[in-house]
Amino acid sequence: MDIREIQNLIKFVSKSGATEVKLEMDDFKITIKTAPEGGETTYIQQVPVSAALPQASAPQPVAPTAPAAPAAPADEDSKYITVKSPIIGTLYRKAAPDKPVFVEVGSTIAKGDVLCVIEAMKLFNEIESEVSGKIVKILVDDSSPVEFDQPLFLVDPS
The missing domain is CATH 2.40.50.100 (RNA polymerase II/Efflux pump adaptor protein, barrel-sandwich hybrid domain)
Structure with missing residues (x-):
């Protein structure tokens, strides 16, 4: 799954109103959690630990949501x-x-x-x-x- 597909998945989940979606593939796992009624959205990607390449086993945030920038005139x-x-x-x-x-x-x-x-x-x-x-x-x-x-x-x- 590439970055564009992940972005499209995040958009879809945000618009759908779902509070949590988990996607597990052979080489990765993604969990997308949203707070109800305009709360903060959290995106978490978890990659399995490889014996050859040590990685963190705790979920890592992909991107925290930031408040929208005020529109310029x-x-x-x-x-x-x-x-x-x-x-x-x-x-x-x-x-x-x-x-x-x-x-x-x-x-x-x-x-x-x-x-x-x-x-x-x-x-x-x-x-x-x-x-x-x-x-x-x-x-x-x-x-x-x-x-x-x-x-x-x-x-x-x-």
Whole structure:
């Protein structure tokens, strides 16, 4: 099961109103628990312990839910393109702690430029720009958890 399938499962469970769903496959087990009536949602993935590779046996949270970011005034930001998170994880603005940030406000970007990395399940995924333009606003702090489809950057395409 890949990350997209897991994200779709989480969305489905959230919309269905179920309070707990467990999915067990040959190589992993996922438990999704939701609190009733708008409470916090918890996602847990548990991987079996391998004799060759030690892993934690306790359930580990995949991504805690974060409150939705307040919407910016539509008239101000309507001329900008919003770059959104394609996955759930932790956003990092640098490739490593001792490296420079990928982009800053005012940076000119081209299609395919790396904007940030998102760590999901111990994998670092480079998030590349799908547009060319200039970074107008950075909407997420470094080392912050992000949700699927959460706005990350505003880009002025002109």
